[in-house]
Amino acid sequence: xxxxxxALSKVRIVDLTDERAIYGVKLLADLGADAVRxxxxxxxxxxxxxxxxxxxxxxxxxxxHASSRRLFHVSCSKESNRQLQRLCExxxxxxxxxxxxxxxxxxxxxxxxxxxxxVVVDCTSFGRMGPWKNYLAPxxxxxxxxxxxxxxxxxxxxxxxxxxDLNFTVSGAYVAIAALAGLRHAxxxxxxxxxxxxxxxCIASCLEHVFMFYLFGNIFxxxxxxxxxxxxxxxxxxxxxxxxxxxxxxxxxxxxxxxxQLVWLIEEDAFDDLLDPKxxxxxxxxQWARRMMDVLRSWVAEKDVKSLFFDAQKHHAPYGWVQxxxxxxxxxxxxxxxxxxxxxxxxxDVKISGAPYQMSESKTSPRDLPSVSVSDQxxxxxxxxxxxx
Amino acid sequence: xxxxxxxxxxxxxIKILDFTHVLAGPFCTRLLxxxxxxxxxVNSESRMQINAPAGPYFTMWNxxxxxxxxxxxxxxxxKVAGQLAQMADVVIDNFSMGVLDRWGIxxxxxxxxxxxxxxxxxxxxxxxxxxxxxxxxxxxIHALAGLTYTTGVSGRENIGLGFSYNDHQAGLHAAVxxxxxxxxxxxxxxxxxxxxxxxxxxxxxxxxTFMHYFRNDQPTEPSGNDLQYDRIAPHGCYRCKDxxxxxxxxxxxxxxxxxxxAHWNSLCDAMNRPDWTKDLQLETAEGRYVQxxxxxxxxxxxxxxxxxxxxxxxxxxxxxxxxxxxDGRDLMENDPQLQESKFIRTIEEPHPRMGEIYADxxxxxxxxxxxxxxxxxxxxxEDNESIxxxxxxxxxxxxxxxxxxxxxR
Numbered sequence: 001x002x003x004x005x006x007a008l009s010k011v012r013i014v015d016l017t018d019e020r021a022i023y024g025v026k027l028l029a030d031l032g033a034d035a036v037r038x039x040x041x042x043x044x045x046x047x048x049x050x051x052x053x054x055x056x057x058x059x060x061x062x063x064x065h066a067s068s069r070r071l072f073h074v075s076c077s078k079e080s081n082r083q084l085q086r087l088c089e090x091x092x093x094x095x096x097x098x099x100x101x102x103x104x105x106x107x108x109x110x111x112x113x114x115x116x117x118x119v120v121v122d123c124t125s126f127g128r129m130g131p132w133k134n135y136l137a138p139x140x141x142x143x144x145x146x147x148x149x150x151x152x153x154x155x156x157x158x159x160x161x162x163x164x165d166l167n168f169t170v171s172g173a174y175v176a177i178a179a180l181a182g183l184r185h186a187x188x189x190x191x192x193x194x195x196x197x198x199x200x201x202c203i204a205s206c207l208e209h210v211f212m213f214y215l216f217g218n219i220f221x222x223x224x225x226x227x228x229x230x231x232x233x234x235x236x237x238x239x240x241x242x243x244x245x246x247x248x249x250x251x252x253x254x255x256x257x258x259x260x261q262l263v264w265l266i267e268e269d270a271f272d273d274l275l276d277p278k279x280x281x282x283x284x285x286x287q288w289a290r291r292m293m294d295v296l297r298s299w300v301a302e303k304d305v306k307s308l309f310f311d312a313q314k315h316h317a318p319y320g321w322v323q324x325x326x327x328x329x330x331x332x333x334x335x336x337x338x339x340x341x342x343x344x345x346x347x348x349d350v351k352i353s354g355a356p357y358q359m360s361e362s363k364t365s366p367r368d369l370p371s372v373s374v375s376d377q378x379x380x381x382x383x384x385x386x387x388x389x
Numbered sequence: 390x391x392x393x394x395x396x397x398x399x400x401x402x403i404k405i406l407d408f409t410h411v412l413a414g415p416f417c418t419r420l421l422x423x424x425x426x427x428x429x430x431v432n433s434e435s436r437m438q439i440n441a442p443a444g445p446y447f448t449m450w451n452x453x454x455x456x457x458x459x460x461x462x463x464x465x466x467x468k469v470a471g472q473l474a475q476m477a478d479v480v481i482d483n484f485s486m487g488v489l490d491r492w493g494i495x496x497x498x499x500x501x502x503x504x505x506x507x508x509x510x511x512x513x514x515x516x517x518x519x520x521x522x523x524x525x526x527x528x529x530i531h532a533l534a535g536l537t538y539t540t541g542v543s544g545r546e547n548i549g550l551g552f553s554y555n556d557h558q559a560g561l562h563a564a565v566x567x568x569x570x571x572x573x574x575x576x577x578x579x580x581x582x583x584x585x586x587x588x589x590x591x592x593x594x595x596x597x598t599f600m601h602y603f604r605n606d607q608p609t610e611p612s613g614n615d616l617q618y619d620r621i622a623p624h625g626c627y628r629c630k631d632x633x634x635x636x637x638x639x640x641x642x643x644x645x646x647x648x649x650x651a652h653w654n655s656l657c658d659a660m661n662r663p664d665w666t667k668d669l670q671l672e673t674a675e676g677r678y679v680q681x682x683x684x685x686x687x688x689x690x691x692x693x694x695x696x697x698x699x700x701x702x703x704x705x706x707x708x709x710x711x712x713x714x715x716d717g718r719d720l721m722e723n724d725p726q727l728q729e730s731k732f733i734r735t736i737e738e739p740h741p742r743m744g745e746i747y748a749d750x751x752x753x754x755x756x757x758x759x760x761x762x763x764x765x766x767x768x769x770x771e772d773n774e775s776i777x778x779x780x781x782x783x784x785x786x787x788x789x790x791x792x793x794x795x796x797x798r
Contacts, residue, residue: 005573005577007569007570007572007573008572008573010568010576011572027562027565028569030663031565031569041673048619049600049619050616050617050618050619051597051600051601051605051607051617051618052618053604053605054604054605054607055604057399060597060600060604061597061599062616063597063600064596064597064600065596065597086796090750092664100764104462106765111766127726127729127730129730130725130726130729130730131634131725131726132705132725132726133726135705135710135712136652136705136709136710137710137712138646138648140624140625140626140644140646140712141645141646141710141712142646142712143644143709144626144642144643144644144712144713144715145644145712145713145715145724146715147715147716147717147719147720148554148646149626149714150642150714150715150716150717150719151551151552151716152540152548152549152550152552153548153551154545154548154560157541157542157545157548157613158611158613158614158625158627158628158642158676159626159642159644159714160540160541160542160626161540161613161614161626161644162536162540162550162554162693163536163539163540163595163611163617164539164594164595164598164617165595165598166536166540166550166554169558169594169724170428170558170561173558173562173565174561174563174752174753176565177420177561177564177565177568177753178753178755180565180568180569180571180572181399181400181424181753182399182570182755182758183399183568183572183753184403184568184571184572185397185398185399185400185757185758186736187572187575188402191591191757193755193756193758194756195753195755195756196753196754196756197725197752197753197754198730198752198754200726200727201726201727201730201732201750201752202752203612204727204732204749204752205557205718205749205750205751205752206554206557207552208412208552208553208554208556208557208563209552209716210552210716210717210720211720211721211733211747211749212445212446212449213717214717214718214720214721215445215721215733215746215747216445216745218620219445224610224623224637225635225637225715225718226717226718226721227717228717229640231549231551231584232547232548232549232551233528233537233547233548233549235553236552238434240526240528242528242532242537242546242547242548242549243547244390248546248549249527249532249537250483250545251529251537251549253526253528253529253533255526256524259709263741264542275654277553313520313524316524317524318513318523318524318525318526318529319529320525320528320529320530320532320533320537321532321533322532322537322538322547322549323532323533323534323535324538324608324780325538325539325595325598325599325602325608325609326602326608328533328534328537328592328595328599329602329603331533331592332518332519332520333514333515333518333519333521333588334588334589334592336517336518336519337515337517337518337586337589339470339589339592348601350603350604351599351600351601351603351604352596352599352600353592353593353599353600354587354589354593355589355593356562356568356584356589356593356745357562357563357565357584357585357589357590358581358583358584358585358586358767359514359566359569359570359573359580359581359582359583360582360584360646361573361577361579361581362570362573362581362755363568363668373444384460
């Protein structure tokens with residue numbers, strides 16, 4: 001394995017993203033793309049996002065999301081704008097969020113005229129048309145309108161936002177895919193293009209059962225008017241649920257084999273009425289499955305959560321022990337795979353997440369965290385982006 | 390060979406051999422198929438329970454692919470699978486570790502005869518390590534990775550995400566990895582193995598949270614709709630006037646997120662609360678955060694009088710980030726943006742068993758290489774002939790014999 005090699009080491013990216021797409025450029029930059037991010041002299045607005053380092057006061061959110069980038073200062077001067085324009089004219093990919101402060105400086109037509117191969121990914125909140133196109137949508141609002149909030153939460157809580165920026169990491173991942181697909185086409189044909197990625201559609205496309213329930217509502221017993229309201233951890237199949245054990249919580253499911261789960265309950269003399277012949281009647285399988293969930297709730301309540309989790313895995317049952325952040329940080333699987341990584345932030349080593357994939361011929365973990373390493377004297381020169389031609 | 394400069398989908402010419410099932414893997418290959426890759430999905434009668442090709446779940450995640458049926462219990466089927474793998478640009482599976490190895494089409498076998506292959510294994514826990522053989526679905530991963538713990542309200546560990554979020558994310562990240570390997574191969578001439586742990590995909594999404602823990606020794610706790618690390622308020626979901634649909638009362642909610650003073654001042658205007666703009670305790674974001682329960686209560690009283698759609702339009706018009714909490718019905722019936730983009734469309738060819746079926750649009754719009762092609766999910770073995778002819782040059786009679794003998798089933 002050639003660890004020094006990174007999959008995207010021959011890709012140049014100009015990163016004009018905000019929260020909606022910055023995760024996408026992170027993915028590309030961590031894979032080796034030379035991603036240059038212009039920032040205002042007074043600082044990147046995203047550096048205001050917490051959490052912050054308790055010692056230095058620096059934004060850890062920003063360190064994570066802007067990893068593996070080169071930053072350079074841009075002002076509102078004509079010279080600065082010219083440099084940014086030239087940078088884009090020499091890039092393979094430009095990723096921009098509509099409304100980004102520097103986007104207005106760019107002449108997209110000029111960029112495409114001078115660089116026909118350039119792929120421009122334009123990430124908007126709601127697309128370029130329609131009555132909501134100018135709506136403001138931070139992650140919570142984007143998730144509300146996109147559909148993820150309505151199905152998260154419980155009957156006794158408000159609808160809940162998925163933790164952190166989980167809506168914008170979806171749009172970010174789509175942005176990375178769009179850039180790479182556009183790049184592949186450009187490499188094959190020499191033709192760049194503009195690609196549009198609306199956050200709203202990205203979120204709506206990742207809702208698992210939601211459209212299925214509406215479109216095939218007649219098939220699903222628990223769909224009321226094609227909608228399944230929020231109901232805590234209970235999955236749309238009724239067969240996955242976080243249950244309470246003696247000393248913790250565990251996601252329990254009798255799938256993929258209810259029969260195997262029954263055998264386990266029989267072994268433990270905890271099968272209750274699950275062998276009742278009434279459940280063998282035609283059409284009673286669903287009722288039997290729901291009854292099994294009731295039996296499991298009682299059974300789990302008497303169990304030590306850790307033992308139950310490992311017992312389940314021995315039984316090939318995909319139970320999941322609900323882990324807090326410190327528990328995940330100590331997870332033996334992550335440790336065994338040397339997953340956590342280290343990167344430098346202002347000369348300090350910082351422990352950070354590893355990569356979401358490992359590649360046999362390409363290093364994937366984040367490189368150093370962002371710092372202003374490129375002067376604005378001559379951006380192309382310093383970036384080494386001056387075309388040989 | 391360079392493609393002609395004509396309007397093609399961006400991934401035309403990429404051949405993918407797809408051994409995935411359920412959601413995470415099929416979602417990845419669906420994305421790649423939507424963008425023009427020739428995805429051949431391997432299925433068999435013996436795995437029908439998981440992959441039932443005539444159910445709505447399967448049809449949602451397997452459009453735009455072709456299907457071949459191979460009963461891997463038979464040596465001739467395994468041999469054909471090996472030949473297909475030899476021709477593939479990408480081989481992808483999300484079985485438990487080792488299944489494809491046992492069939493003789495693991496990475497070591499395939500890469501010996503196809504040095505350019507990009508071989509993707511997207512298992513639950515990744516290759517190697519004490520948990521590598523653990524069985525997982527998305528709710529398992531959510532629990533183990535901290536997503537269930539953190540998505541909830543204080544004192545509750547049993548809420549979590551209401552859908553298989555991480556299956557989608559694993560699929561998206563797998564697509565990123567595949568396309569990156571395609572770019573790498575262009576320069577190196579070599580394929581490679583990609584090991585995707587769906588668990589690691591999920592943990593990575595909490596990156597800043599773990600940095601906070603490692604640097605500051607502070608574990609993050611669930612905080613409902615508050616931002617975990619930014620002292621900003623109001624930021625929540627507020628109950629609106631209920632609505633009645635088909636005689637059933639339905640809760641309605643609106644999300645409001647005031648990220649700065651301008652948003653707050655506009656909200657005060659909308660609520661006709663000039664007293665709040667003069668209240669020193671609410672003058673700063675920090676002050677509003679400290680008083681957030683009072684502010685939330687007051688906003689909730691106000692929103693409860695309104696229809697959320699009308700309120701959203703008013704608030705957005707005044708520069709306040711606000712959005713209706715939309716459920717599936719809203720998305721299908723009331724969302725003008727999704728209607729504008731024809732986000733849900735009927736697939737032209739009816740499904741032979743299910744009749745009319747639908748596709749949700751790929752949320753990526755290419756200006757030059759349109760991906761507006763949506764073909765229905767295929768039945769078991771429906772494309773045996775075309776696939777074996779296109780990829781391996783096998784004639785129709787041989788395919789028919791294989792079907793009769795039970796290999797291609």
